[in-house]
Amino acid sequence: MIFCFSATGNSRWVAGELARHLSDQVVDISDCLRRRSLPAGLAGAARVGVVFPIHGWHVPAPVGRFLRMLSAGLPGAAYRYAVCTCGDDVGKGLAGLRRSLGFGAVWTVAMPNTYVPMFALDSPEVASGKIAAARRRLAAVAGDVLACRPAWEVREGGFPRLKTYVLHPLFRLYVRLRPVREGGGCNGCGRCVRLCPVDNLRLSAGRPVFLGHCIHCMACVHGCPQAALSSGGSARRGQYRLEETLRLCPPAEGGNK
Numbered sequence: 001m002i003f004c005f006s007a008t009g010n011s012r013w014v015a016g017e018l019a020r021h022l023s024d025q026v027v028d029i030s031d032c033l034r035r036r037s038l039p040a041g042l043a044g045a046a047r048v049g050v051v052f053p054i055h056g057w058h059v060p061a062p063v064g065r066f067l068r069m070l071s072a073g074l075p076g077a078a079y080r081y082a083v084c085t086c087g088d089d090v091g092k093g094l095a096g097l098r099r100s101l102g103f104g105a106v107w108t109v110a111m112p113n114t115y116v117p118m119f120a121l122d123s124p125e126v127a128s129g130k131i132a133a134a135r136r137r138l139a140a141v142a143g144d145v146l147a148c149r150p151a152w153e154v155r156e157g158g159f160p161r162l163k164t165y166v167l168h169p170l171f172r173l174y175v176r177l178r179p180v181r182e183g184g185g186c187n188g189c190g191r192c193v194r195l196c197p198v199d200n201l202r203l204s205a206g207r208p209v210f211l212g213h214c215i216h217c218m219a220c221v222h223g224c225p226q227a228a229l230s231s232g233g234s235a236r237r238g239q240y241r242l243e244e245t246l247r248l249c250p251p252a253e254g255g256n257k
Contacts, residue, residue: 001045003070005029005052005063007197007217009242010111011085014138015051018083021142024049029066030197038073047079047145053217054084054108056171057091057163060215062198071101079148081105083141087113087122089157091164098152105151107141109134114218114240117178117232121240128249135251175216178232182208185228192220192229 006012015026052063080103097103112127188206200214221229222240
């Protein structure tokens with residue numbers, strides 16, 4: 001069983017690739033949080049994986065809540081592993097997985113950058129290169145998971161403590177000061193409401209209303225067909241479409257599809 005939290009699709013794609021290698025089932029973390037329960041049959045699982053993105057060099061708050069739920073409901077004998085997606089590095093954001101939650105294996109996988117309030121999107125060449133490298137890395141990760149091997153292959157990057165313990169609190173402040181807003185052009189399609197993994201949006205009179213618990217995952221910003229939502233400098237940096245990058249980087253002939 002592979003639990004997945006995803007906003008722009010990167011982590012969902014990673015979970016899907018792993019599931020194909022492992023013949024496992026992918027379960028949406030947001031659905032578990034909404035139901036406040038774990039799936040039936042978890043107690044008999046020999047291995048349990050969690051796939052999620054890093055946000056501001058830290059585990060996203062909803063994922064943290066889910067991990068505590070999982071830790072309480074997961075038998076101690078199950079092999080626990082995590083695969084974390086990131087633009088480049090994760091700082092010290094994953095340290096607690098091994099120390100307090102008992103994960104025996106943790107990997108990071110670099111994926112195309114999506115945090116456009118502060119950073120530019122990767123060029124098509126860089127994004128395609130990340131996808132190709134991710135395919136190779138996930139094949140190796142799946143082999144380790146099948147063998148239930150211990151692992152700690154985490155790219156912390158330079159100055160990891162500074163990033164997680166100093167810059168992450170500033171990131172949280174930035175999220176509050178630069179909320180996502182509708183800047184005109186909305187046609188009331190409601191896609192942003194459906195995409196939001198933390199239920200921070202509803203429609204009122206055909207316009208999105210933000211409910212005050214945004215995590216800056218950028219699902220609504222990148223998913224809006226009208227490009228009507230933005231935060232900070234995101235409007236001038238464009239929208240990320242994973243499917244476009246995948247078309248530029250198809251699987252190698254004979255590889256896992």
